Amino acid sequence: MIPKCSSSLHPLQFQTFTGLRQLAETRRFKVWLLDQFGVLHDGKQPYPGAISTLENIAKTGGKMVIISNSSRRSSVTLEKVKSLGFDASLFLGAITSGELTHQYLQRRDDPWFASLGRSCIHFTWSGRGAISLEGLDLRVVENVEEAEFVLAHGTEALGGANGNARSMKLEDLEQILELCAAKRIPMVVANPDYVTVEARDLRVMPGEFDLSSKNITPK
Structure with a gap:
């Protein structure tokens, strides 16, 4: 004899809030x-x-x-x-x-990060303020032939060895990324967002590079 069980299904209760304050x-x-x-x-x-x-x-x-x-x-x-x-x-x-990107690059206790090397091409910000790489023992290069990985903090500029940033169009940075992809150079994206808000505008974030790289076929 199969025992019978009964259950009462209660509809999910939802509550709508108009904002964080409420x-x-x-x-x-x-x-x-x-x-x-x-x-x-x-x-x-x-x-x-x-x-x-x-x-x-x-x-x-x-x-x-x-x-x-x-x-x-x-x-x-x-x-x-x-x-x-x-x-x-x-x-x-x-x-x-x-912060997590910085810590992983600093500690190098993860095998993938440990394998990256020390020479990187650095995509950063210009008007929004460049990202400091202090304490990471990295050598910033602009030549793809010298790069061991790409570090993408921003979408406005190319970092230089002297710590300065040279403003560049997004399309120009993507061209550099295409060269890196052709050489199978790995990339660290420090901000996975595609866009973020800035007043009433949307600003392109480094996640856009990751999206773009999916359409690049390494040779």
Whole structure:
């Protein structure tokens, strides 16, 4: 005899919130993992009510951490939100893809990163501020023949051996990438986003290089 079992199916209960402030007012959450661009600010200024909402979360004992695909390091990210008027002390810290990239390149305890070598072509920023490679013991080169890997922090400039950045069009950087792909040179993308918000505009991010590389067939 097969025992019978009964079950009562309850429909999923959904609740719609109009913004972060309304969600914070529920006081249901003790830990907040917050993106920054498009959530807290638009790259130029905080969204209306964002600062006061975070202050209210902190008052209720909520712990907040910024998690971002930014190619910047964590300390730079916290300085960024501070410059926009946020109280950086409200955050336990920040985790960025740029910070993780830096740590992996510094430690070299992962076999894939350990195999990269020390000579790299560096795609970085110009107007947005170049990314520092201090502490990584890397030799930045501009000649593909000398490169052991590509490090993509930005989409606006080509890094130089002297630490300066030379502004370049995205199309020109992609041409360099095609040469690297033809030689099967590996690439580290420090920001996987295709675009990010900046005020009312969308800015192309290094993830675009990864997308473009899928259409490149190495010889």
